[in-house]
Amino acid sequence: MIITPIKDGIVLDHIKAGNAMEIYNILNLGELECSVAIIKNADSVKMGKKDVLKIDKMIDIDLNILAFIDAGITVNIIKDGKLLKRRHLELPEIVKNVLKCKNPRCITSTEQELQHIFKLTDKENRIYRCIYCETKAKINKKR
Amino acid sequence: MKNLISITDLDVKEIEELIILADKIMKNPVAYSQKCQGKKLATLFFEPSTRTRLSFEAAMYELGGNVIGFSESNSSSAAKGESVADTVKVISYYADIIAMRHPKEGAPLVGAMSASVPIINAGDGGHNHPTQTLTDLFTIYREKGGFDNLTIGLCGDLKFGRTVHSLILALARYKNVKFILISPWELTIPDYIKHEVLKKYNIEYVETSDLVSVMNALDILYMTRVQRERFFNEADYIRLKDSYVLTPNKLENAKKDLSILHPLPRVNEISVEIDRDSRACYFKQAQNGKYIRMALILKLLEVE
Ligand SMILES: [Zn+2]
Numbered sequence: 254m255i256i257t258p259i260k261d262g263i264v265l266d267h268i269k270a271g272n273a274m275e276i277y278n279i280l281n282l283g284e285l286e287c288s289v290a291i292i293k294n295a296d297s298v299k300m301g302k303k304d305v306l307k308i309d310k311m312i313d314i315d316l317n318i319l320a321f322i323d324a325g326i327t328v329n330i331i332k333d334g335k336l337l338k339r340r341h342l343e344l345p346e347i348v349k350n351v352l353k354c355k356n357p358r359c360i361t362s363t364e365q366e367l368q369h370i371f372k373l374t375d376k377e378n379r380i381y382r383c384i385y386c387e388t389k390a391k392i393n394k395k396r
Numbered sequence: 397m398k399n400l401i402s403i404t405d406l407d408v409k410e411i412e413e414l415i416i417l418a419d420k421i422m423k424n425p426v427a428y429s430q431k432c433q434g435k436k437l438a439t440l441f442f443e444p445s446t447r448t449r450l451s452f453e454a455a456m457y458e459l460g461g462n463v464i465g466f467s468e469s470n471s472s473s474a475a476k477g478e479s480v481a482d483t484v485k486v487i488s489y490y491a492d493i494i495a496m497r498h499p500k501e502g503a504p505l506v507g508a509m510s511a512s513v514p515i516i517n518a519g520d521g522g523h524n525h526p527t528q529t530l531t532d533l534f535t536i537y538r539e540k541g542g543f544d545n546l547t548i549g550l551c552g553d554l555k556f557g558r559t560v561h562s563l564i565l566a567l568a569r570y571k572n573v574k575f576i577l578i579s580p581w582e583l584t585i586p587d588y589i590k591h592e593v594l595k596k597y598n599i600e601y602v603e604t605s606d607l608v609s610v611m612n613a614l615d616i617l618y619m620t621r622v623q624r625e626r627f628f629n630e631a632d633y634i635r636l637k638d639s640y641v642l643t644p645n646k647l648e649n650a651k652k653d654l655s656i657l658h659p660l661p662r663v664n665e666i667s668v669e670i671d672r673d674s675r676a677c678y679f680k681q682a683q684n685g686k687y688i689r690m691a692l693i694l695k696l697l698e699v700e
Binding site for chain 2: 356358359360361362363364366367374375383384385386387389
């Protein structure tokens with residue numbers, strides 16, 4: 254498959270196969286007017302299969318959210334057709350309003366105005382807990 | 397220390413300070429009887445808990461302060477529309493400190509985020525109840541003089557019993573503490589306590605369903621209620637309930653200086669004959685609860 258290389262933009266590489274659509278949705282890439290390529294199940298030496306997202310525009314991406322979903326992603330910044338910067342992600346300490354707490358006994362279930370905030374409580378096992386009720390966030394995208 | 401939302405908000409040193417202060421108050425209450433003159437405690441009970449509320453109110457009165465507040469008879473009326481944040485913001489203008497109980501988990505934290513006065517979590521659903529844990533710790537301290545080298549038996553509903561979970565969290569920080577976890581298999585301690593506390597801190601623990609067989613090892617026996625509604629069927633409940641009722645014959649092999657604790661109210665899990673046994677500490681525990689709350693109020697108001 255051939256995809257035109259982008260000139261100025263961002264390539265999200267090493268996305269765990271199957272995660273690309275979720276990231277596309279969470280980052281609201283559908284709202285962009287530039288071209289966005291979703292490459293699914295590309296061959297990867299490191300990972301077997303991987304997904305890649307190519308965004309043909311320099312946009313602001315919330316790296317915390319990205320890291321939270323899939324910390325293995327590499328972010329490549331492309332300028333004038335060349336790789337300007339490559340960034341690896343780090344797990345954020347706090348994640349705001351990305352996930353909703355699923356605990357029906359949590360105060361966030363009755364008070365709609367509250368921000369849904371999760372805190373990294375166990376880095377090694379990537380465990381995030383709701384700051385209000387301490388319920389574990391369900392992230393199934395482990396790598 | 398600005399608020400008390402979870403027992404883990406307090407480090408070992410802060411807990412020790414509270415315990416020492418509570419002990420001092422207990423020995424000389426008159427010296428503290430005017431310390432909170434002109435101050436008001438607001439007890440915001442979005443669900444009723446008469447026992448806890450009275451303990452807070454008695455604590456404030458004995459410090460010479462005053463009490464305002466409400467207690468909702470059913471939790472639905474708390475949902476009249478005003479958010480916890482707004483309620484607490486308003487009450488902050490009326491009171492110097494707030495003790496809040498709420499059926500939803502995390503509500504006191506929400507309160508603390510918008511209050512301009514200290515907030516004490518007086519119980520948020522099945523989640524935290526840090527003043528109960530402080531009461532338990534103070535009682536253990538008074539009975540044993542400290543927390544190191546103790547073998548603590550926790551008996552009954554270890555799955556849903558939040559007092560048990562918080563107590564484990566608090567005691568895990570002391571030296572050479574061992575836990576014996578006694579419960580029917582339906583109500584064993586949740587995995588996250590095992591993995592994130594006991595295994596992580598390398599704490600020795602044993603799980604068993606037989607109270608009598610471990611009795612002789614215990615320095616502390618913390619009893620909790622096994623509730624009927626926790627079982628899938630009535631037959632299991634009937635079959636099991638007596639195994640977790642403490643009776644004098646079960647104490648035959650117990651240490652002479654065992655301390656028996658219970659967060660109260662008890663239903664039938666400790667037979668009343670045991671009340672006369674010098675090892676029964678649960679009524680003292682209720683009394684201790686008032687003094688540790690006095691100490692907490694003084695610390696949070698920075699009076700002491
Ligand atoms: Zn929650």
